[in-house]
Amino acid sequence: MPRGRKKSLKFKLKADTFKSIVGIFLIFFCALSYVAFVLPDYSVNSDINGVYRKFFGYAGYLIPLIFLFAGLLMVGFRWRLLQARIFFGILATTLSLSALLHVFYSGKEAYKLAAKGVGGGLVGYKLSSILSSAISGYGAFFVFAFTFLVGALLLSDISTERVIGFVNRVVDKMKSIKSFKLPNFSMKTPSLAKASATTSTESTIVEADAVIINEEARSVGKGDASLVEIVPSPSEPVSTKINGSSLGLVKGDSELTTLAPTQKEENKLPYTNKVWEYPPKELLVDAPTVSYDINEVKRRQKTIEDTLKSFGIKVNEAGYNVGPTVTQYAYGVPPGTRIAKISNLQVDLAMALESPTGSVRLEIPIPGRNAMGVEVPNSVKSFVYFKDIILSDQMKALKSKLGIGLGKDVAGLPRVYDIAKMPHLLVAGATGSGKSVFLHSIMFSILYRASPQEVKFILMDPKRVELVNYNGIPHLIAPVIADMDKAPSAFRWACNEMTRRYKLFEAARARNIDAYNEKSGFQALPHIVIMVDELADIMVVDPASVEKSIVRLSQLSRATGIHMILTVQRPSTDILTGVIKANIPTRIAFNVASQIDSRVIIDQAGAEKLAGRGDMLFVPPDAAKPVRIQGCWISDGEISKLVNWLKNTGFIPDYKEDVLDTPDEEKKLGVIVGGKEVDELYARAKEEIAIAGKASVSFLQRRLSIGYSRAAKIMDQLEENGVVSTPDTSKERRVLISPNGNSSNIDFVDNLPEQ
Numbered sequence: 001m002p003r004g005r006k007k008s009l010k011f012k013l014k015a016d017t018f019k020s021i022v023g024i025f026l027i028f029f030c031a032l033s034y035v036a037f038v039l040p041d042y043s044v045n046s047d048i049n050g051v052y053r054k055f056f057g058y059a060g061y062l063i064p065l066i067f068l069f070a071g072l073l074m075v076g077f078r079w080r081l082l083q084a085r086i087f088f089g090i091l092a093t094t095l096s097l098s099a100l101l102h103v104f105y106s107g108k109e110a111y112k113l114a115a116k117g118v119g120g121g122l123v124g125y126k127l128s129s130i131l132s133s134a135i136s137g138y139g140a141f142f143v144f145a146f147t148f149l150v151g152a153l154l155l156s157d158i159s160t161e162r163v164i165g166f167v168n169r170v171v172d173k174m175k176s177i178k179s180f181k182l183p184n185f186s187m188k189t190p191s192l193a194k195a196s197a198t199t200s201t202e203s204t205i206v207e208a209d210a211v212i213i214n215e216e217a218r219s220v221g222k223g224d225a226s227l228v229e230i231v232p233s234p235s236e237p238v239s240t241k242i243n244g245s246s247l248g249l250v251k252g253d254s255e256l257t258t259l260a261p262t263q264k265e266e267n268k269l270p271y272t273n274k275v276w277e278y279p280p281k282e283l284l285v286d287a288p289t290v291s292y293d294i295n296e297v298k299r300r301q302k303t304i305e306d307t308l309k310s311f312g313i314k315v316n317e318a319g320y321n322v323g324p325t326v327t328q329y330a331y332g333v334p335p336g337t338r339i340a341k342i343s344n345l346q347v348d349l350a351m352a353l354e355s356p357t358g359s360v361r362l363e364i365p366i367p368g369r370n371a372m373g374v375e376v377p378n379s380v381k382s383f384v385y386f387k388d389i390i391l392s393d394q395m396k397a398l399k400s401k402l403g404i405g406l407g408k409d410v411a412g413l414p415r416v417y418d419i420a421k422m423p424h425l426l427v428a429g430a431t432g433s434g435k436s437v438f439l440h441s442i443m444f445s446i447l448y449r450a451s452p453q454e455v456k457f458i459l460m461d462p463k464r465v466e467l468v469n470y471n472g473i474p475h476l477i478a479p480v481i482a483d484m485d486k487a488p489s490a491f492r493w494a495c496n497e498m499t500r501r502y503k504l505f506e507a508a509r510a511r512n513i514d515a516y517n518e519k520s521g522f523q524a525l526p527h528i529v530i531m532v533d534e535l536a537d538i539m540v541v542d543p544a545s546v547e548k549s550i551v552r553l554s555q556l557s558r559a560t561g562i563h564m565i566l567t568v569q570r571p572s573t574d575i576l577t578g579v580i581k582a583n584i585p586t587r588i589a590f591n592v593a594s595q596i597d598s599r600v601i602i603d604q605a606g607a608e609k610l611a612g613r614g615d616m617l618f619v620p621p622d623a624a625k626p627v628r629i630q631g632c633w634i635s636d637g638e639i640s641k642l643v644n645w646l647k648n649t650g651f652i653p654d655y656k657e658d659v660l661d662t663p664d665e666e667k668k669l670g671v672i673v674g675g676k677e678v679d680e681l682y683a684r685a686k687e688e689i690a691i692a693g694k695a696s697v698s699f700l701q702r703r704l705s706i707g708y709s710r711a712a713k714i715m716d717q718l719e720e721n722g723v724v725s726t727p728d729t730s731k732e733r734r735v736l737i738s739p740n741g742n743s744s745n746i747d748f749v750d751n752l753p754e755q
Helices: 013-036 045-073 082-100 107-115 121-156 162-180 191-200 294-310 341-342 346-352 388-392 394-395 437-445 484-508 515-518 533-542 543-556 576-581 594-601 637-645 682-692 697-704 708-720
Strands: 205-207 249-252 255-259 316-321 325-332 362-363 372-377 402-409 415-418 425-430 454-461 527-532 563-567 588-590 615-619 628-633 671-673 676-679
Touching: 013 045, 045 082, 045 121, 107 121, 249 588, 255 576, 294 325, 294 372, 325 402, 341 415, 341 615, 388 402, 388 437, 388 682, 394 415, 402 437, 402 454, 402 615, 425 437, 425 594, 437 454, 437 527, 437 563, 437 628, 437 637, 454 484, 484 515, 484 527, 484 533, 484 543, 484 563, 527 671, 533 543, 533 563, 543 563, 543 708, 588 594, 676 708, 682 697
Parallel strands: 425 563, 425 588, 454 527, 527 563
Antiparallel strands: 205 255, 249 255, 316 325, 325 372, 362 372, 402 415, 402 628, 588 615, 615 628, 671 676
């Protein structure tokens, strides 16, 4: 009988598990090392401390950080501090510091001190001795100091320019604190006191040793001098000539004094004693590193080829682009292949690819290439962080203050555009498709690149939860409009402002706002961006007035620097009329419910196949085909940080009260009938109804060329004054007056005299 094999206990361990154990040990050893540094009296701690001190000296306190870094990588942590620059920064600073601490020791004394753990230890002794023998001790000192500085810059990721700027600001603050003096309460003679009291009723007299007048008309003294600013109207081109008498210089008692202004406008004028600082990029969230599964990409590519081949269509592989939301597979189509046959296979391709959204999008052809594209949604979507867009080369190359970051295209490249070239934007998309987050990305793009003197905002937020967060920032020209009854007034104000600016351009012989500001010598007129979160809610309030204002602005406001960004949830034709669409060529379509909605917003199908959550089709004014882009994601924390930073800059918003109180000249109520004020078109409406012998709201709309709301109000006034009857069961009204204006209980048409 054969012997059975002896069973042995084998110790099997996966490679990933072993790596995790090593990583945990390194993290544990880092913690144990710092415990040894703090409590060196224990035997084991003393040995650990002695090893570090012997080899690295006082620089040994940094060595456990290298163990921590390596341990976190092995365990699997992926966060922003785990970067190659951090590792090399720690290594450079540790070795250079160890050598610097030992560079000026020489001879046998250097080795003895290193063995005792003094200076830089044995490692510092070896490095310093090798370099000192080659380029002298002083040369070695500069080399190690340079290495230490480079390591510090790698760790902090801060440029020397920012460090120098920070030092200059600290020095300026110290100088301002040092130059501050308490007021001098010296005794005066009765005559001087009387003269001083008389003068103080007219103005404040400030003593100064000297007065310096610069081009900004500021007077600054060495003592308690006050700042005097004489600023011309910001709406007209200014001259650099300043009359000295206008500064209010008074000479008396052998001292030169200045008259301070009675009212001081702080931070609202083009010239100010504060300099605008742009928001720091540290307020934004860093984007994590994103990777994709190349095997999954290849598998899908093969599936597309096999599916098309099963329908008798042979294609040639032409590459692929992996984007944040979709992956675009490019294929070359042989000559003679019917493109329409490929277009009809979208559903079959979606089923074969097991598309997460149940659909794929075909781009035939890809612009600039002799190939077709198959866009398949990714199984795992990645966010596009705004910090990546604002720091991209494309955004840095865009010099306009109205440059906005749209997101990343299917190739993963940042996409930016200039609002001044649009010059208006129409955005549509269903609930949850990403419209509101896209508006935040527009706000962030401009707020990070433009000062309050360069760009102003008019924000309208019917939902009261998105744009109202920006209340109080210095870029606003009016508080965020949440009450839609005031929205038509804002559009009317914009039209009036446009007309006013054209008159200024005519007087200054300037073609547009840029030429006008250039002639003025400063930012005399800011750009104005009107942003509406939901246009449909405003159109319900007063469709005729709002539509008229939007059409006027879209036709004429480009040269004046006034731009509109309008969003709608459902792009229906009663909201986006043909006139509005004709004057706003730049469109963005997020995910919509149907192909009909897609055709309304971008005049072609495709938006109904988008993946949602920021996936958009962008139609620029200079291109006929849309570009697929994944919009930026901005968190609530980033919005809160930026708004708080802007509010704490010391600049306050310069609100214009007439933005919310601009009357409609066509709706003046100046006619008194029966002791009540009625519409000025009341008499004409009464006449038209009497002549026609019929009354309805639609009839008044056609005859008077007015909107539904105004026509309905006039009809109610006619009913109150007995001109028409109340609607009957069929919702029809009877006319109660005759053509000559007399009351009649029967139809006057039936009682006309026979000829």
